[in-house]
Amino acid sequence: MAIQPSVKANLYKDSVSLMRISQIAIARSGVQRVTLLMGTRSNKEFLQQAGLMSPVLENAKPGDIMIVVQDDTSEKREAAEREIHSLIAGDEPKAGATESAMDAPPRSIAGGIAIAGHADLALISVPGPYAAAEALKALRRGLNVLLFSDNVTIEQEQAIKRVAAQKGLLVMGPDCGTAIINGVPLGFANVVRRGVIGLVGASGTGLQEVMCQIHRHGLGVSQAIGTGSHDVSSRVGGTTMLQGLALLAADEQTKVIAIVSKPPAPDVQQRVIEQASMIGKPVVLCFLGGEVVASTGNVHRASSLEETAKQAVSLAGAQQPGSDEKAVEELVSRVCRSLAPSQRYLRGLYSGGTFCSEAQIIWLEAGVRARSNAPLADADRLADPEDSYGHTAIDLGSDEFTVGRPHPMIDYGVRVDRLLKEANDPTVACVVLDVVLGYGSHANPAEILAPAIRQAKATAKAKGRELPVICFVCGTAEDPQSFETQKTMLAAAGAELVGSSTAAARSAQAIASRMAASQAVA
Protein backbone atom coordinates (compact mmCIF):
# COMPACT_ATOMS: atom_id res chain seq x y z
CA MET A 1 0.00 0.00 0.00
CA ALA A 2 1.51 3.37 -1.01
CA ILE A 3 2.10 5.98 1.68
CA GLN A 4 1.91 9.75 1.51
CA PRO A 5 3.76 11.49 4.35
CA SER A 6 3.58 15.16 5.32
CA VAL A 7 4.10 17.40 8.35
CA LYS A 8 1.94 20.09 9.94
CA ALA A 9 4.46 22.24 11.77
CA ASN A 10 3.99 24.03 15.11
CA LEU A 11 0.70 22.56 16.18
CA TYR A 12 0.25 20.31 19.21
CA LYS A 13 -2.70 17.90 19.45
CA ASP A 14 -3.23 15.17 22.03
CA SER A 15 -3.49 11.55 20.88
CA VAL A 16 -7.26 11.40 21.36
CA SER A 17 -7.81 14.50 19.18
CA LEU A 18 -5.51 12.99 16.54
CA MET A 19 -7.42 9.70 16.65
CA ARG A 20 -10.71 11.58 16.16
CA ILE A 21 -9.31 13.52 13.20
CA SER A 22 -7.94 10.37 11.56
CA GLN A 23 -11.27 8.56 11.98
CA ILE A 24 -13.18 11.44 10.36
CA ALA A 25 -10.64 11.68 7.53
CA ILE A 26 -10.94 7.94 6.84
CA ALA A 27 -14.75 8.11 6.86
CA ARG A 28 -14.90 11.14 4.55
CA SER A 29 -12.16 10.24 2.05
CA GLY A 30 -12.50 6.44 2.01
CA VAL A 31 -8.73 6.12 2.39
CA GLN A 32 -7.49 2.83 3.87
CA ARG A 33 -5.39 4.11 6.75
CA VAL A 34 -4.35 7.36 8.40
CA THR A 35 -1.65 7.70 11.07
CA LEU A 36 -1.32 11.01 12.90
CA LEU A 37 1.42 11.34 15.49
CA MET A 38 3.34 14.13 17.15
CA GLY A 39 6.99 14.22 16.03
CA THR A 40 8.50 12.74 19.19
CA ARG A 41 11.42 10.32 19.11
CA SER A 42 9.31 7.38 20.32
CA ASN A 43 6.67 8.10 17.66
CA LYS A 44 9.34 8.18 14.96
CA GLU A 45 10.65 4.83 16.21
CA PHE A 46 7.11 3.48 16.02
CA LEU A 47 6.78 4.67 12.40
CA GLN A 48 10.15 3.12 11.60
CA GLN A 49 9.08 -0.24 13.02
CA ALA A 50 5.79 -0.03 11.13
CA GLY A 51 7.64 0.71 7.87
CA LEU A 52 6.00 4.12 7.61
CA MET A 53 8.99 6.40 8.16
CA SER A 54 10.12 8.63 5.33
CA PRO A 55 12.67 11.45 4.87
CA VAL A 56 9.82 14.01 4.90
CA LEU A 57 9.12 13.13 8.54
CA GLU A 58 12.69 12.95 9.82
CA ASN A 59 12.93 16.62 10.78
CA ALA A 60 9.51 16.79 12.46
CA LYS A 61 9.75 18.21 16.00
CA PRO A 62 7.75 17.12 19.07
CA GLY A 63 5.47 20.12 18.46
CA ASP A 64 4.77 19.13 14.83
CA ILE A 65 2.15 16.65 13.61
CA MET A 66 3.41 13.81 11.38
CA ILE A 67 0.76 12.77 8.86
CA VAL A 68 0.89 9.43 7.06
CA VAL A 69 -1.88 8.49 4.64
CA GLN A 70 -2.00 4.96 3.19
CA ASP A 71 -3.99 3.90 0.15
CA ASP A 72 -3.47 2.38 -3.27
CA THR A 73 -4.93 5.32 -5.18
CA SER A 74 -3.23 8.71 -5.21
CA GLU A 75 -6.59 10.57 -5.57
CA LYS A 76 -7.82 9.11 -2.29
CA ARG A 77 -4.53 9.82 -0.54
CA GLU A 78 -4.62 13.45 -1.66
CA ALA A 79 -8.28 13.82 -0.69
CA ALA A 80 -7.50 12.43 2.76
CA GLU A 81 -4.54 14.74 3.21
CA ARG A 82 -6.65 17.78 2.27
CA GLU A 83 -9.33 16.59 4.69
CA ILE A 84 -6.80 16.18 7.52
CA HIS A 85 -5.32 19.64 7.01
CA SER A 86 -8.80 21.13 6.90
CA LEU A 87 -9.84 19.29 10.11
CA ILE A 88 -6.66 20.37 11.88
CA ALA A 89 -7.15 23.97 10.72
CA GLY A 90 -10.74 23.87 11.97
CA ASP A 91 -9.45 23.39 15.48
CA GLU A 92 -6.86 26.14 15.26
CA PRO A 93 -7.54 29.60 16.65
CA LYS A 94 -8.43 31.81 13.69
CA ALA A 95 -6.37 34.90 12.96
CA GLY A 96 -8.53 37.96 13.50
CA ALA A 97 -11.23 35.98 15.28
CA THR A 98 -13.72 37.94 17.31
CA GLU A 99 -12.59 36.34 20.58
CA SER A 100 -10.88 38.83 22.81
CA ALA A 101 -7.54 38.04 24.42
CA MET A 102 -9.46 37.48 27.66
CA ASP A 103 -11.45 34.62 26.05
CA ALA A 104 -8.40 32.83 24.65
CA PRO A 105 -7.47 29.67 26.58
CA PRO A 106 -4.47 30.03 28.88
CA ARG A 107 -1.17 28.64 27.60
CA SER A 108 0.29 27.72 30.99
CA ILE A 109 -0.69 26.38 34.40
CA ALA A 110 -0.07 29.82 35.89
CA GLY A 111 -2.53 31.30 33.36
CA GLY A 112 -5.04 28.55 34.16
CA ILE A 113 -4.83 29.27 37.88
CA ALA A 114 -5.33 32.98 37.27
CA ILE A 115 -8.55 32.31 35.35
CA ALA A 116 -9.86 29.57 37.65
CA GLY A 117 -9.61 31.70 40.76
CA HIS A 118 -9.80 28.93 43.36
CA ALA A 119 -8.26 25.93 41.61
CA ASP A 120 -6.98 23.26 43.96
CA LEU A 121 -6.09 20.41 41.62
CA ALA A 122 -4.22 20.03 38.32
CA LEU A 123 -5.23 17.13 36.07
CA ILE A 124 -2.15 16.51 33.91
CA SER A 125 -2.16 14.16 30.91
CA VAL A 126 0.59 15.50 28.65
CA PRO A 127 3.09 13.04 27.07
CA GLY A 128 5.37 11.36 29.63
CA PRO A 129 8.63 13.19 28.84
CA TYR A 130 6.97 16.55 29.66
CA ALA A 131 4.73 15.39 32.51
CA ALA A 132 7.14 15.83 35.42
CA ALA A 133 7.85 19.44 34.42
CA GLU A 134 4.14 20.28 34.36
CA ALA A 135 3.54 18.52 37.69
CA LEU A 136 6.32 20.54 39.33
CA LYS A 137 4.86 23.78 37.96
CA ALA A 138 1.46 22.89 39.44
CA LEU A 139 2.92 21.94 42.83
CA ARG A 140 5.00 25.11 43.05
CA ARG A 141 1.79 27.07 42.58
CA GLY A 142 0.07 25.19 45.38
CA LEU A 143 -2.07 22.74 43.40
CA ASN A 144 -2.58 19.09 44.25
CA VAL A 145 -1.91 16.95 41.20
CA LEU A 146 -3.47 14.01 39.44
CA LEU A 147 -0.75 12.89 37.03
CA PHE A 148 -2.51 10.73 34.44
CA SER A 149 0.58 10.57 32.22
CA ASP A 150 2.74 7.46 32.22
CA ASN A 151 6.35 7.02 31.07
CA VAL A 152 7.58 9.21 33.95
CA THR A 153 10.82 7.90 35.45
CA ILE A 154 11.09 6.75 39.08
CA GLU A 155 13.64 9.54 39.68
CA GLN A 156 11.13 12.11 38.42
CA GLU A 157 8.37 10.56 40.55
CA GLN A 158 10.62 10.75 43.61
CA ALA A 159 11.41 14.42 42.88
CA ILE A 160 7.74 15.31 42.32
CA LYS A 161 6.65 13.59 45.52
CA ARG A 162 9.47 15.21 47.49
CA VAL A 163 8.26 18.67 46.45
CA ALA A 164 4.66 17.64 47.21
CA ALA A 165 5.62 16.45 50.69
CA GLN A 166 7.44 19.74 51.40
CA LYS A 167 4.33 21.66 50.44
CA GLY A 168 1.82 19.30 52.07
CA LEU A 169 0.22 18.54 48.70
CA LEU A 170 -1.09 15.30 47.21
CA VAL A 171 0.24 13.78 43.98
CA MET A 172 -1.88 10.98 42.57
CA GLY A 173 0.27 9.24 39.97
CA PRO A 174 2.18 9.25 37.68
CA ASP A 175 0.22 6.65 35.71
CA CYS A 176 -2.86 7.33 37.83
CA GLY A 177 -5.86 6.39 35.69
CA THR A 178 -8.68 7.22 38.02
CA ALA A 179 -9.77 9.09 41.12
CA ILE A 180 -12.91 10.48 42.70
CA ILE A 181 -12.37 13.45 44.99
CA ASN A 182 -15.44 14.80 46.74
CA GLY A 183 -17.66 13.35 44.05
CA VAL A 184 -15.53 14.77 41.23
CA PRO A 185 -14.59 12.03 38.73
CA LEU A 186 -11.04 12.47 37.44
CA GLY A 187 -9.48 10.58 34.53
CA PHE A 188 -11.19 7.28 33.74
CA ALA A 189 -13.90 7.27 36.39
CA ASN A 190 -17.30 5.68 36.69
CA VAL A 191 -20.44 7.36 37.92
CA VAL A 192 -20.99 5.88 41.36
CA ARG A 193 -23.18 7.11 44.18
CA ARG A 194 -21.52 8.83 47.08
CA GLY A 195 -21.33 6.76 50.21
CA VAL A 196 -19.26 5.57 53.11
CA ILE A 197 -16.55 3.44 51.47
CA GLY A 198 -13.24 5.15 50.78
CA LEU A 199 -10.78 3.61 48.32
CA VAL A 200 -7.05 3.91 47.81
CA GLY A 201 -5.43 2.08 44.93
CA ALA A 202 -2.24 1.64 42.97
CA SER A 203 -4.34 0.04 40.27
CA GLY A 204 -6.62 2.15 38.09
CA THR A 205 -8.93 -0.47 36.64
CA GLY A 206 -8.87 -2.34 39.94
CA LEU A 207 -10.26 0.74 41.66
CA GLN A 208 -12.85 1.19 38.91
CA GLU A 209 -14.03 -2.43 39.18
CA VAL A 210 -14.30 -2.27 42.98
CA MET A 211 -16.17 1.06 42.96
CA CYS A 212 -18.59 -0.19 40.29
CA GLN A 213 -19.31 -3.36 42.25
CA ILE A 214 -19.86 -1.36 45.45
CA HIS A 215 -22.34 0.79 43.53
CA ARG A 216 -24.08 -2.23 42.04
CA HIS A 217 -24.36 -3.76 45.53
CA GLY A 218 -26.29 -0.63 46.53
CA LEU A 219 -23.65 1.31 48.47
CA GLY A 220 -21.43 4.25 47.54
CA VAL A 221 -17.93 5.68 47.53
CA SER A 222 -16.75 8.63 49.62
CA GLN A 223 -13.38 9.14 47.90
CA ALA A 224 -11.22 7.10 45.54
CA ILE A 225 -7.56 8.04 45.63
CA GLY A 226 -5.33 6.66 42.90
CA THR A 227 -1.65 6.43 43.68
CA GLY A 228 -0.15 5.38 40.35
CA SER A 229 1.40 1.98 39.77
CA HIS A 230 4.96 2.75 40.97
CA ASP A 231 3.99 4.40 44.25
CA VAL A 232 4.23 1.14 46.20
CA SER A 233 7.78 0.43 45.02
CA SER A 234 10.55 0.61 47.57
CA ARG A 235 12.09 3.68 45.91
CA VAL A 236 8.91 5.74 46.04
CA GLY A 237 7.99 4.29 49.41
CA GLY A 238 4.19 4.30 49.15
CA THR A 239 4.07 8.06 49.75
CA THR A 240 0.69 8.59 48.09
CA MET A 241 -0.84 5.41 49.49
CA LEU A 242 0.07 6.46 53.04
CA GLN A 243 -1.22 10.00 52.40
CA GLY A 244 -4.42 8.53 50.98
CA LEU A 245 -4.90 6.35 54.04
CA ALA A 246 -4.37 9.37 56.29
CA LEU A 247 -6.92 11.36 54.25
CA LEU A 248 -9.53 8.62 54.49
CA ALA A 249 -8.82 8.09 58.18
CA ALA A 250 -9.59 11.78 58.81
CA ASP A 251 -12.54 11.95 56.40
CA GLU A 252 -15.77 11.92 58.40
CA GLN A 253 -17.80 10.56 55.51
CA THR A 254 -15.58 7.49 55.15
CA LYS A 255 -16.59 4.62 57.46
CA VAL A 256 -14.82 1.73 55.69
CA ILE A 257 -11.57 1.83 53.72
CA ALA A 258 -10.47 -0.54 50.95
CA ILE A 259 -6.98 -0.70 49.45
CA VAL A 260 -6.38 -2.26 46.03
CA SER A 261 -2.85 -2.75 44.78
CA LYS A 262 -0.34 -5.13 43.36
CA PRO A 263 1.82 -6.42 46.24
CA PRO A 264 3.85 -3.46 47.51
CA ALA A 265 7.58 -3.76 48.19
CA PRO A 266 7.99 -5.53 51.58
CA ASP A 267 9.01 -2.36 53.45
CA VAL A 268 6.10 -0.40 51.95
CA GLN A 269 3.67 -3.23 52.70
CA GLN A 270 4.79 -3.22 56.31
CA ARG A 271 4.23 0.54 56.62
CA VAL A 272 0.81 0.34 54.95
CA ILE A 273 -0.33 -2.49 57.25
CA GLU A 274 0.98 -0.66 60.33
CA GLN A 275 -0.78 2.55 59.38
CA ALA A 276 -3.98 0.69 58.46
CA SER A 277 -4.06 -1.18 61.77
CA MET A 278 -3.95 2.12 63.68
CA ILE A 279 -7.00 3.57 61.93
CA GLY A 280 -10.19 3.31 63.93
CA LYS A 281 -12.11 2.09 60.87
CA PRO A 282 -12.32 -1.30 59.14
CA VAL A 283 -9.75 -1.59 56.31
CA VAL A 284 -9.96 -4.18 53.53
CA LEU A 285 -6.55 -4.93 52.04
CA CYS A 286 -6.34 -6.47 48.60
CA PHE A 287 -2.73 -6.95 47.47
CA LEU A 288 -3.50 -8.87 44.28
CA GLY A 289 -1.13 -11.79 43.88
CA GLY A 290 0.47 -11.21 47.27
CA GLU A 291 0.82 -13.70 50.06
CA VAL A 292 -2.55 -14.58 51.56
CA VAL A 293 -2.46 -13.53 55.19
CA ALA A 294 -5.19 -13.91 57.79
CA SER A 295 -7.27 -10.88 58.77
CA THR A 296 -6.36 -9.32 62.11
CA GLY A 297 -8.09 -6.64 64.15
CA ASN A 298 -9.58 -3.99 61.89
CA VAL A 299 -7.56 -5.16 58.87
CA HIS A 300 -9.39 -7.61 56.61
CA ARG A 301 -7.68 -9.42 53.74
CA ALA A 302 -9.23 -9.99 50.31
CA SER A 303 -7.68 -11.91 47.45
CA SER A 304 -9.71 -10.68 44.47
CA LEU A 305 -11.42 -7.49 43.32
CA GLU A 306 -14.83 -9.12 43.75
CA GLU A 307 -14.02 -10.18 47.32
CA THR A 308 -12.73 -6.68 48.12
CA ALA A 309 -16.02 -5.09 47.11
CA LYS A 310 -18.08 -7.72 48.92
CA GLN A 311 -16.10 -7.37 52.16
CA ALA A 312 -16.25 -3.57 52.06
CA VAL A 313 -20.00 -3.65 51.49
CA SER A 314 -20.48 -6.14 54.29
CA LEU A 315 -18.30 -4.14 56.72
CA ALA A 316 -20.31 -1.04 55.86
CA GLY A 317 -23.36 -2.80 57.24
CA ALA A 318 -25.06 -4.03 54.07
CA GLN A 319 -25.98 -7.63 53.44
CA GLN A 320 -23.11 -9.72 52.04
CA PRO A 321 -23.83 -10.06 48.29
CA GLY A 322 -24.61 -13.57 47.05
CA SER A 323 -22.37 -15.90 45.08
CA ASP A 324 -22.48 -16.34 41.31
CA GLU A 325 -20.95 -19.82 41.40
CA LYS A 326 -24.03 -21.48 39.91
CA ALA A 327 -24.09 -19.09 36.96
CA VAL A 328 -20.39 -19.65 36.35
CA GLU A 329 -20.84 -23.43 36.44
CA GLU A 330 -23.74 -23.26 33.99
CA LEU A 331 -21.69 -21.10 31.60
CA VAL A 332 -18.62 -23.35 31.83
CA SER A 333 -20.60 -26.53 31.18
CA ARG A 334 -22.40 -25.03 28.21
CA VAL A 335 -19.21 -23.64 26.68
CA CYS A 336 -17.21 -26.86 27.15
CA ARG A 337 -19.91 -28.89 25.42
CA SER A 338 -19.49 -26.68 22.32
CA LEU A 339 -15.70 -26.94 22.04
CA ALA A 340 -13.58 -29.28 19.92
CA PRO A 341 -10.85 -31.23 21.77
CA SER A 342 -8.17 -29.07 20.11
CA GLN A 343 -9.56 -25.95 21.80
CA ARG A 344 -7.54 -25.80 24.99
CA TYR A 345 -6.12 -22.32 25.45
CA LEU A 346 -7.35 -19.09 27.01
CA ARG A 347 -6.80 -15.68 25.50
CA GLY A 348 -7.44 -12.69 27.74
CA LEU A 349 -7.37 -9.44 25.78
CA TYR A 350 -7.51 -6.76 28.44
CA SER A 351 -7.57 -2.99 28.35
CA GLY A 352 -7.09 -2.94 32.13
CA GLY A 353 -3.68 -3.96 33.49
CA THR A 354 -5.15 -5.07 36.81
CA PHE A 355 -7.66 -7.31 35.06
CA CYS A 356 -4.76 -8.91 33.18
CA SER A 357 -2.92 -9.54 36.48
CA GLU A 358 -5.98 -10.79 38.34
CA ALA A 359 -6.73 -13.28 35.55
CA GLN A 360 -3.18 -14.67 35.61
CA ILE A 361 -3.34 -15.02 39.40
CA ILE A 362 -6.69 -16.84 39.35
CA TRP A 363 -5.60 -19.07 36.48
CA LEU A 364 -2.28 -19.93 38.12
CA GLU A 365 -3.96 -20.85 41.43
CA ALA A 366 -5.68 -23.65 39.45
CA GLY A 367 -2.47 -24.62 37.66
CA VAL A 368 -3.29 -22.75 34.44
CA ARG A 369 -0.04 -20.97 33.64
CA ALA A 370 -0.34 -18.09 31.20
CA ARG A 371 2.15 -16.17 29.09
CA SER A 372 1.79 -12.41 29.08
CA ASN A 373 3.40 -9.13 28.07
CA ALA A 374 2.82 -8.22 31.74
CA PRO A 375 3.59 -11.57 33.40
CA LEU A 376 3.50 -12.46 37.09
CA ALA A 377 7.01 -13.96 36.68
CA ASP A 378 9.51 -12.89 34.07
CA ALA A 379 9.87 -16.49 32.85
CA ASP A 380 6.32 -16.22 31.51
CA ARG A 381 6.97 -13.14 29.38
CA LEU A 382 5.73 -13.56 25.81
CA ALA A 383 8.54 -13.61 23.26
CA ASP A 384 6.46 -11.32 21.05
CA PRO A 385 3.44 -9.49 22.54
CA GLU A 386 1.82 -9.58 19.09
CA ASP A 387 1.69 -13.39 19.13
CA SER A 388 -0.15 -15.41 21.75
CA TYR A 389 1.37 -18.64 22.98
CA GLY A 390 -0.61 -21.26 24.92
CA HIS A 391 -2.72 -19.61 27.61
CA THR A 392 -2.15 -15.89 27.11
CA ALA A 393 -3.25 -12.75 28.96
CA ILE A 394 -2.43 -9.48 27.23
CA ASP A 395 -2.43 -6.02 28.75
CA LEU A 396 -3.22 -3.91 25.70
CA GLY A 397 -2.77 -0.75 27.75
CA SER A 398 0.97 -1.33 28.17
CA ASP A 399 3.56 0.80 26.41
CA GLU A 400 4.22 -1.48 23.44
CA PHE A 401 0.61 -1.12 22.32
CA THR A 402 0.03 2.53 23.16
CA VAL A 403 2.95 4.46 21.65
CA GLY A 404 1.39 7.27 19.67
CA ARG A 405 -2.16 6.09 20.11
CA PRO A 406 -4.85 6.45 22.76
CA HIS A 407 -5.42 3.92 25.53
CA PRO A 408 -7.39 0.81 24.47
CA MET A 409 -10.32 1.96 26.61
CA ILE A 410 -10.66 4.81 24.11
CA ASP A 411 -9.34 3.26 20.91
CA TYR A 412 -10.59 -0.29 20.39
CA GLY A 413 -8.65 -0.78 17.11
CA VAL A 414 -5.78 -2.86 18.48
CA ARG A 415 -8.12 -5.07 20.49
CA VAL A 416 -10.45 -5.70 17.57
CA ASP A 417 -7.47 -6.68 15.37
CA ARG A 418 -6.21 -9.06 18.07
CA LEU A 419 -9.65 -10.62 18.60
CA LEU A 420 -9.94 -11.33 14.87
CA LYS A 421 -6.43 -12.81 14.88
CA GLU A 422 -7.27 -15.13 17.80
CA ALA A 423 -10.39 -16.29 15.93
CA ASN A 424 -8.12 -17.97 13.37
CA ASP A 425 -6.28 -20.04 16.00
CA PRO A 426 -7.83 -23.54 16.27
CA THR A 427 -6.40 -24.04 19.77
CA VAL A 428 -8.33 -21.18 21.38
CA ALA A 429 -10.98 -22.34 23.87
CA CYS A 430 -12.26 -18.88 24.73
CA VAL A 431 -11.44 -15.19 24.64
CA VAL A 432 -11.97 -12.88 27.62
CA LEU A 433 -12.64 -9.17 27.10
CA ASP A 434 -13.13 -6.34 29.58
CA VAL A 435 -15.36 -3.44 28.60
CA VAL A 436 -14.67 -0.38 30.72
CA LEU A 437 -17.32 2.34 30.83
CA GLY A 438 -17.29 5.72 32.52
CA TYR A 439 -15.86 9.15 31.88
CA GLY A 440 -12.82 9.20 29.61
CA SER A 441 -13.61 5.81 28.02
CA HIS A 442 -15.00 5.20 24.53
CA ALA A 443 -18.49 6.70 24.11
CA ASN A 444 -20.01 3.46 22.80
CA PRO A 445 -17.63 0.49 23.04
CA ALA A 446 -20.25 -2.12 22.15
CA GLU A 447 -20.79 -0.39 18.83
CA ILE A 448 -17.19 -1.33 17.96
CA LEU A 449 -16.90 -4.62 19.83
CA ALA A 450 -20.23 -6.25 18.92
CA PRO A 451 -19.53 -6.43 15.15
CA ALA A 452 -15.98 -7.61 15.89
CA ILE A 453 -17.31 -10.38 18.17
CA ARG A 454 -19.78 -11.41 15.47
CA GLN A 455 -17.01 -11.49 12.88
CA ALA A 456 -14.65 -13.44 15.14
CA LYS A 457 -17.32 -16.03 15.90
CA ALA A 458 -18.22 -16.30 12.21
CA THR A 459 -14.54 -16.83 11.31
CA ALA A 460 -14.30 -19.71 13.79
CA LYS A 461 -17.67 -21.10 12.69
CA ALA A 462 -16.56 -21.16 9.04
CA LYS A 463 -13.75 -23.46 10.17
CA GLY A 464 -16.12 -25.73 12.09
CA ARG A 465 -15.50 -24.31 15.58
CA GLU A 466 -17.31 -22.24 18.17
CA LEU A 467 -15.48 -19.24 19.67
CA PRO A 468 -16.84 -18.37 23.11
CA VAL A 469 -16.17 -14.72 24.03
CA ILE A 470 -16.56 -14.00 27.74
CA CYS A 471 -17.14 -10.32 28.54
CA PHE A 472 -17.57 -8.34 31.71
CA VAL A 473 -18.61 -4.71 31.79
CA CYS A 474 -16.87 -2.50 34.34
CA GLY A 475 -19.51 0.16 34.74
CA THR A 476 -22.72 1.34 36.34
CA ALA A 477 -26.22 2.22 35.14
CA GLU A 478 -25.35 5.88 35.67
CA ASP A 479 -22.29 5.86 33.36
CA PRO A 480 -22.67 7.96 30.19
CA GLN A 481 -22.49 4.87 27.94
CA SER A 482 -25.51 3.10 29.54
CA PHE A 483 -24.53 -0.14 31.25
CA GLU A 484 -27.65 -2.06 30.20
CA THR A 485 -27.48 -1.01 26.55
CA GLN A 486 -23.83 -2.04 26.34
CA LYS A 487 -24.58 -5.45 27.86
CA THR A 488 -27.58 -5.97 25.56
CA MET A 489 -25.54 -5.13 22.44
CA LEU A 490 -22.71 -7.46 23.47
CA ALA A 491 -25.10 -10.30 24.37
CA ALA A 492 -26.87 -9.89 21.02
CA ALA A 493 -23.50 -10.36 19.31
CA GLY A 494 -23.12 -13.69 21.13
CA ALA A 495 -20.86 -12.61 24.00
CA GLU A 496 -21.11 -14.53 27.28
CA LEU A 497 -21.62 -11.86 29.93
CA VAL A 498 -20.50 -12.32 33.52
CA GLY A 499 -20.78 -9.93 36.44
CA SER A 500 -17.17 -9.17 37.33
CA SER A 501 -13.54 -9.43 36.31
CA THR A 502 -13.10 -12.14 38.93
CA ALA A 503 -16.03 -14.18 37.60
CA ALA A 504 -14.70 -13.84 34.04
CA ALA A 505 -11.26 -15.10 35.08
CA ARG A 506 -12.77 -17.96 37.12
CA SER A 507 -15.05 -18.99 34.24
CA ALA A 508 -12.15 -19.03 31.77
CA GLN A 509 -9.95 -20.98 34.17
CA ALA A 510 -12.68 -23.60 34.70
CA ILE A 511 -13.05 -23.98 30.93
CA ALA A 512 -9.29 -24.48 30.51
CA SER A 513 -9.10 -26.95 33.40
CA ARG A 514 -12.04 -28.94 32.10
CA MET A 515 -10.71 -29.06 28.53
CA ALA A 516 -7.31 -30.20 29.84
CA ALA A 517 -8.95 -32.88 31.99
CA SER A 518 -11.01 -34.18 29.08
CA GLN A 519 -7.81 -34.41 26.99
CA ALA A 520 -6.11 -36.37 29.75
CA VAL A 521 -9.04 -38.83 29.90
CA ALA A 522 -9.05 -39.20 26.10
Add this chain to the structure above:
Amino acid sequence: MTDQNGPQYQRLLAGKVEVVNVGLEGFVKDLHDCGIGVVHVDWKPSAGGDPQMAALLAKLGV
Protein backbone atom coordinates in the same frame (compact mmCIF):
# COMPACT_ATOMS: atom_id res chain seq x y z
CA MET B 1 3.41 22.69 54.16
CA THR B 2 1.75 21.52 57.34
CA ASP B 3 -0.06 24.03 59.53
CA GLN B 4 -2.18 23.58 62.65
CA ASN B 5 -4.97 22.18 60.45
CA GLY B 6 -2.71 19.42 59.07
CA PRO B 7 -1.26 19.07 55.58
CA GLN B 8 -2.69 21.31 52.89
CA TYR B 9 -3.99 18.31 50.92
CA GLN B 10 -6.53 17.58 53.66
CA ARG B 11 -8.38 20.71 52.50
CA LEU B 12 -9.02 18.91 49.19
CA LEU B 13 -11.86 17.04 50.85
CA ALA B 14 -13.20 20.12 52.60
CA GLY B 15 -14.97 21.84 49.74
CA LYS B 16 -15.81 22.00 46.07
CA VAL B 17 -12.94 20.87 43.84
CA GLU B 18 -11.87 23.14 40.97
CA VAL B 19 -9.58 21.79 38.31
CA VAL B 20 -6.92 23.05 35.91
CA ASN B 21 -6.69 20.56 33.02
CA VAL B 22 -3.41 20.21 31.16
CA GLY B 23 -3.40 17.69 28.32
CA LEU B 24 -6.31 15.58 27.06
CA GLU B 25 -9.09 18.00 26.22
CA GLY B 26 -11.75 15.29 26.53
CA PHE B 27 -11.50 15.47 30.32
CA VAL B 28 -12.79 19.05 30.23
CA LYS B 29 -16.14 18.06 28.75
CA ASP B 30 -16.55 15.27 31.32
CA LEU B 31 -15.92 17.69 34.17
CA HIS B 32 -18.19 20.35 32.67
CA ASP B 33 -20.93 17.72 32.35
CA CYS B 34 -20.57 17.04 36.09
CA GLY B 35 -20.88 20.75 36.87
CA ILE B 36 -17.26 21.02 37.99
CA GLY B 37 -15.30 24.24 37.54
CA VAL B 38 -12.46 23.50 35.11
CA VAL B 39 -10.04 25.61 33.08
CA HIS B 40 -8.29 23.97 30.14
CA VAL B 41 -4.72 24.94 29.41
CA ASP B 42 -3.88 25.04 25.68
CA TRP B 43 -0.66 23.10 26.26
CA LYS B 44 2.12 22.48 23.78
CA PRO B 45 5.67 21.26 24.39
CA SER B 46 7.84 24.07 25.67
CA ALA B 47 11.56 24.56 24.98
CA GLY B 48 11.09 23.61 21.32
CA GLY B 49 9.97 20.15 22.36
CA ASP B 50 13.14 19.26 24.24
CA PRO B 51 11.94 17.42 27.38
CA GLN B 52 15.20 17.95 29.28
CA MET B 53 15.13 21.68 28.62
CA ALA B 54 11.43 21.75 29.57
CA ALA B 55 12.30 20.06 32.89
CA LEU B 56 15.06 22.59 33.49
CA LEU B 57 12.70 25.49 32.79
CA ALA B 58 10.17 23.96 35.20
CA LYS B 59 12.83 23.83 37.91
CA LEU B 60 13.45 27.51 37.30
CA GLY B 61 9.73 28.15 37.69
CA VAL B 62 9.26 29.17 34.03
